[in-house]
Amino acid sequence: MKKRHSSRGRKQSQPGYHCQGRIWIENNGETFLGFGRVVLLERIREHGSISKAASSMEMSYRHAWDLIDSVNRQAGKPLVTTSRGGKGGGGAQLTKAGERAIKDFANLHQRLATFLEEETEKLSL
Amino acid sequence: MKKRHSSRGRKQSQPGYHCQGRIWIENNGETFLGFGRVVLLERIREHGSISKAASSMEMSYRHAWDLIDSVNRQAGKPLVTTSRGGKGGGGAQLTKAGERAIKDFANLHQRLATFLEEETEKLSL
Numbered sequence: 001m002k003k004r005h006s007s008r009g010r011k012q013s014q015p016g017y018h019c020q021g022r023i024w025i026e027n028n029g030e031t032f033l034g035f036g037r038v039v040l041l042e043r044i045r046e047h048g049s050i051s052k053a054a055s056s057m058e059m060s061y062r063h064a065w066d067l068i069d070s071v072n073r074q075a076g077k078p079l080v081t082t083s084r085g086g087k088g089g090g091g092a093q094l095t096k097a098g099e100r101a102i103k104d105f106a107n108l109h110q111r112l113a114t115f116l117e118e119e120t121e122k123l124s125l
Numbered sequence: 126m127k128k129r130h131s132s133r134g135r136k137q138s139q140p141g142y143h144c145q146g147r148i149w150i151e152n153n154g155e156t157f158l159g160f161g162r163v164v165l166l167e168r169i170r171e172h173g174s175i176s177k178a179a180s181s182m183e184m185s186y187r188h189a190w191d192l193i194d195s196v197n198r199q200a201g202k203p204l205v206t207t208s209r210g211g212k213g214g215g216g217a218q219l220t221k222a223g224e225r226a227i228k229d230f231a232n233l234h235q236r237l238a239t240f241l242e243e244e245t246e247k248l249s250l
Contacts, residue, residue, distance in 0.1 A: 017157065021237070023146040025248065032142060032250075075250070108244060112146070115240050119233060123150065125157075125200070 019119040023112045025105075027074045037067050038105045041098055044068075044080055048091045068092075075101070144244040148237045150230075152199045162192055163230045166223055169193075169205055173216045193217075200226070 024034030031037075036057075043053035054064035072078045079098035084090040094102075149159030156162075161182075168178035179189035197203045204223035209215040219227075 016153065018151050019148060019233070020151050021146055021148040023144060023241075023244075025250075026143050026145050027250075028141065104249075108144070111244065112240075115237075116148075119148075119236065124229075125150075125152075 017120070017123050017125045019116045019123065021112055021116050023108060025108075030070070030074070032074045033071065033101060033105055035109070037071055038102055040064055040067055041071075041079060041094060041102050044092050045094045045098075045102075048093065050080070050082065050092045053092070071101075142245070142248050142250045144241045144248065146237055146241050148233060150233075155195070155199070157199045158196065158226060158230055160234070162196055163227055165189060165192055166196075166204060166219060166227050169217050170219045170223075170227075173218065175205070175207065175217045178217070196226075 022035070025032045040053055040057065040059070043056050044050060047053045047056060050064050050068060051061050054061045057064075068080050072080060075097060077097050078095055079101050080092055081095055082090060082092045147160070150157045165178055165182065165184070168181050169175060172178045172181060175189050175193060176186050179186045182189075193205050197205060200222060202222050203220055204226050205217055206220055207215060207217045
């Protein structure tokens, strides 16, 4: 996902009234997957390392690890696997379930964007 | 609106995976109307006073005033009007535009809830 899920953090503002929104998936009331976690998964795929992925998001390693642990635990099957040893202390890889989670969330995000565009057109402000 | 716009803050958790979301309206990149502002409008209608409305939400008077000022300024016409003097330092009333904003946002919020329910049914986790 290249785009932000909302305009928060965007430098450029859009003229006129616009509906904006956020979406995330909860599991038994706990956050399972949201924009930040999905970006973290994408960065792990890109860097092959939780540590490097965390750095690229200006996130602490500990926080990134906790997020991945939360996601893996809730999914019932790992979305990210790690290997020990080697240079840099081992690596991290996305599983097929991890790839699918990214894709599914991107599609969900796209449907929200369509919903928000439709609602923006309906605004009578 | 009696319901929260998302499960955040809800005591009760729902079993299984659920899509959750938030929605708000921006104007030229600035927040115009969101859940908190709409609740504030409802409380002003209920209490007839920005001060009492703010207290009921554990919000400072200053913050409530800033929010109402932001909403009125952006709407081009006031959603809330105030009158000075009298016991308690005058009152605040919703205008017809204020009533309409509450209603329109409640409808938008309901359509988001429907969207989230539909997306929850599509989840294959």
